[in-house]
Amino acid sequence: MRSWKAAILAIAPIALATPEAAQAQGSLNVYCSVQAEWCTLIANEFQKATGVKVSITQKGSGETIAQIKAEAANPKGDIWFGGTGDPHLAAAEENLTDVYKSPNLPQLHAWAQKQAADSGFRTTGIYAGALGFGINSELVAKKKITPPSCWADLLKPDFKGEIQMANPNSSGTAYVAIATLVQVMGEDKGFDYLKKMHVNVNAYTRSGTAPMKAVARGETTVSISFVHDGVTEALAGFPVKTATPCEGTGYEIGSISLIKGARNLENARKFYDWALTPAAQRLGAQAKQFQVPSNKETPVPPEAPKFADMKLIDYDFAKYGKASERKRLIGRWDTEIGALPK
Numbered sequence: 001m002r003s004w005k006a007a008i009l010a011i012a013p014i015a016l017a018t019p020e021a022a023q024a025q026g027s028l029n030v031y032c033s034v035q036a037e038w039c040t041l042i043a044n045e046f047q048k049a050t051g052v053k054v055s056i057t058q059k060g061s062g063e064t065i066a067q068i069k070a071e072a073a074n075p076k077g078d079i080w081f082g083g084t085g086d087p088h089l090a091a092a093e094e095n096l097t098d099v100y101k102s103p104n105l106p107q108l109h110a111w112a113q114k115q116a117a118d119s120g121f122r123t124t125g126i127y128a129g130a131l132g133f134g135i136n137s138e139l140v141a142k143k144k145i146t147p148p149s150c151w152a153d154l155l156k157p158d159f160k161g162e163i164q165m166a167n168p169n170s171s172g173t174a175y176v177a178i179a180t181l182v183q184v185m186g187e188d189k190g191f192d193y194l195k196k197m198h199v200n201v202n203a204y205t206r207s208g209t210a211p212m213k214a215v216a217r218g219e220t221t222v223s224i225s226f227v228h229d230g231v232t233e234a235l236a237g238f239p240v241k242t243a244t245p246c247e248g249t250g251y252e253i254g255s256i257s258l259i260k261g262a263r264n265l266e267n268a269r270k271f272y273d274w275a276l277t278p279a280a281q282r283l284g285a286q287a288k289q290f291q292v293p294s295n296k297e298t299p300v301p302p303e304a305p306k307f308a309d310m311k312l313i314d315y316d317f318a319k320y321g322k323a324s325e326r327k328r329l330i331g332r333w334d335t336e337i338g339a340l341p342k
Contacts, residue, residue: 027053028267029076031068033061033083033172034254035209035232038287042081045283046274052267060207061087061172068096068259078262079271084172084208085115085125085253086179089321092122097257100269104276104295112294115253118318125253126275127284127291130310131176132244134215134223134230139239148222150246151184151193159200162221164211166204167338168330172252173208177224178329179320180250183313194337204338216240226252227305228290235288235303244310251307251315254291 028046032039036058043054059067061083068077068091080088080097091097101121105113112125133154135147145158154163166174181190202220205211211223212230216238230242256275262268274280281293285301292300292307319325 026051026267027055028264028271029055029057029078030271031064031077031080031259032056032058033064033081034058034284035287035289038082038284038289041283041287042275042280045280046271049274050267050270052270054271060166060170062168062170062175065091065096069094072096072260075259075261075263077259078264078268080257080259081271081275082126082254082256084176085123085255085317086175086321086326087172088123088255088257089115089119089317090323090326091257092119093321093323096260097122098260098262100258100272102269102273102276104273107296108276108294109296111253115255115317118321123255123257124272124276125294126256126281127254127293128251128307129226129228129254129291130244130251130305130307130312131173131180131249132225132227132230132242132305132310134212134225134227134233135241135243136215136218136221137239137241139218139221143221145221147241147243149243151181152247154200154222154224155193155196156200159222161200161202163197163200163223164203164205164214164220165201165224166208166211167206168333169338170206171208173226174204174224175326175330176250176252178333180313180315182329183250183316183320184245184248191332191336194333195340198337198340201342212240226291231290231303231305232288242305244305246311248311248313250313253317 039056039058043056047054065087099121115125133148140147168174209229212225214220215223216233227242230240233240258268278295278298281295281298290301290304
């Protein structure tokens with residue numbers, strides 16, 4: 001965590017093209033777990049650079065790992081781009097992804113290289129982003145609510161029916177939130193917190209980005225989201241502010257993984273190498289996505305949230321990226337929170 005700090009001081013799936021449409025030589029099937037605009041841009045730019053025909057299927061990371069598992073005997077995807085690192089690590093542990101050491105690995109920040117080493121080189125970090133709150137500044141003013149600055153604030157009666165977060169069964173963002181609370185508070189206290197907050201939650205969305213979009217549209221006052229998504233909405237002209245919890249918060253290492261049994265293996269490796277270059281990583285900001293890129297030579301967008309100003313926990317990716325731990329915590333959430341009446 002110290003080396004990482006020093007180094008750098010996702011609604012229904014959208015299918016942009018069907019995987020079956022790109023089985024011929026010179027093609028590539030990408031499962032993409034970032035915003036659709038970014039997915040489209042990387043597909044177009046890689047195709048321009050290489051001539052490879054790219055098909056994109058965009059889904060959140062929770063849904064993508066479920067699809068990769070379901071297709072394990074007959075893989076349809078070649079490579080998985082983006083989404084929170086925990087499910088990428090779980091996929092690595094379950095032998096759903098292949099070992100690959102990109103020649104561009106030495107160009108990356110220490111936190112991205114550690115992600116690769118922790119996975120046995122079955123996944124690599126491509127960006128990082130911190131968890132926090134999205135806040136509709138107009139609604140908090142209108143309702144005379146003090147904006148939240150700590151996890152504890154979300155339990156206040158003022159926020160009854162005012163909060164959205166995603167469902168961890170489909171969203172990697174929501175799983176990061178659960179794993180963060182467990183690490184900040186301890187497991188039992190973390191789940192007790194989630195039960196108490198449930199009263200204030202108006203919806204558990206399918207997509208991790210949906211709560212921030214709801215904040216932007218004025219459909220909810222507060223979201224639990226990655227703060228870079230709030231920057232995107234604010235720059236689009238919506239009344240969105242962000243904050244990170246005073247008690248400490250977790251972060252994601254968005255990752256890339258080569259799907260085991262990829263039919264277009266050579267092109268998948270080309271895409272993997274390309275995705276780790278500054279030229280490819282600049283496309284995130286071009287698509288109005290403001291995570292911190294993993295290549296040391298890629299400029300950090302000036303709009304990106306400043307990690308040095310946040311209280312970041314020493315997020316245990318090795319533990320919370322384990323398939324068994326992820327399954328156990330999501331199962332506990334289903335039983336103790338997801339099953340509660342709304």
